[in-house]
Amino acid sequence: MKKSLRITFSLLFMAFVAASVLSSCVPQKKMMYMQMAEQTEIRPSFENDRSISYSIQPGDNLYI
Known part of the structure; x- marks a missing residue:
């Protein structure tokens, strides 16, 4: 009885893993989130448009 229970659990585990x-393998054609992007829209790097010139002002909380 113990041996058949162990075999049953191992078969269920192997079936779950399989x-x-x-089910986790998805072909590239089904991934549509980047398919519509043109070559000119794809950038190799990210540009931050924010200005980094900031000065400390009265009332700012400073932590060290």
């Missing part, structure tokens, strides 16, 4: 592996 189902997880097979």
Whole structure:
């Protein structure tokens, strides 16, 4: 009885692992979030448009 229970659990575990592996593979064609982007829209780096010139003003909380 103990041996058959162990075999049953191991088969269920292997089936769960196989189902997880097979369902997690998604082809590139199904990933549509980047398919519509033109080549001119894709940038290799990110540009931060904020100005970094900031001076300390009265009332600012300073932490060290």
